[in-house]
Amino acid sequence: MCGRVEPALPAPGPLSNEELMRHLHELQVRQIELEMQNAGLAEQEPLKNVLKSSRDRYAQLYEQAPVSYFSLTREGLITRVNVAACGWLQRDKDQLLGRRFEQFIALQAQGEFRRFSMRFLAVARGKYWKCGYSKMYWAAAASCASKPMSMWTAPACACW
The missing domain is CATH 3.30.450.20 (PAS domain)
Structure with missing residues (x-):
């Protein structure tokens, strides 16, 4: 093992067209899922800003109350x-x-x-x-x- 790196997995053999299409479909499904998650996060950003602003106003009110x-x-x-x-x-x-x-x-x-x-x-x-x-x-x-x-x-x- 000295100075030699062992591959984690054996090199894959050639894939059939059917296997390539299945992998491509899986990747496309995963890409759509990630895009939907990203859109969901982007929709939450304005709400996050409103909540942060509200929290900051509350903290200031608490701190500066008479x-x-x-x-x-x-x-x-x-x-x-x-x-x-x-x-x-x-x-x-x-x-x-x-x-x-x-x-x-x-x-x-x-x-x-x-x-x-x-x-x-x-x-x-x-x-x-x-x-x-x-x-x-x-x-x-x-x-x-x-x-x-x-x-x-x-x-x-x-x-x-």
């Missing part, structure tokens, strides 16, 4: 935070991401927050919630197959 937004895991870890929330807590994003949200709540209110979180995650799905200090705020739960359920809250923390 109220504090936090995204939390079920365990209460901060996964996303906007500019207003950083200003409110007087911390940089890097100082907040991955930290327990509860640590930014007054000690005497942490138990109530835990109870609220458990109730919230049990029923979730976009409702108005009332915290113990009589302030109302919007809370919603979102989940998708690739990410764990999150809590999305507006000026929620202002009530603690």
Whole structure:
């Protein structure tokens, strides 16, 4: 085997006209299939652009909203935070991401927050919630197959 390359397949013998026609037909069918797939992908491109634009607008709205937004895991870890929330807590994003949200709540209110979180995650799905200090705020739960359920809250923390 030194210095010699072995062929992967033996050299094919001469093909009959019938075999050539069958192979040609298979190639033509495959070409049509590929052209149809390519057309399908081209049709999806405008939709992809619309979705990207919508996602970008949502991200900008989240980031620049005048109220504090936090995204939390079920365990209460901060996964996303906007500019207003950083200003409110007087911390940089890097100082907040991955930290327990509860640590930014007054000690005497942490138990109530835990109870609220458990109730919230049990029923979730976009409702108005009332915290113990009589302030109302919007809370919603979102989940998708690739990410764990999150809590999305507006000026929620202002009530603690």
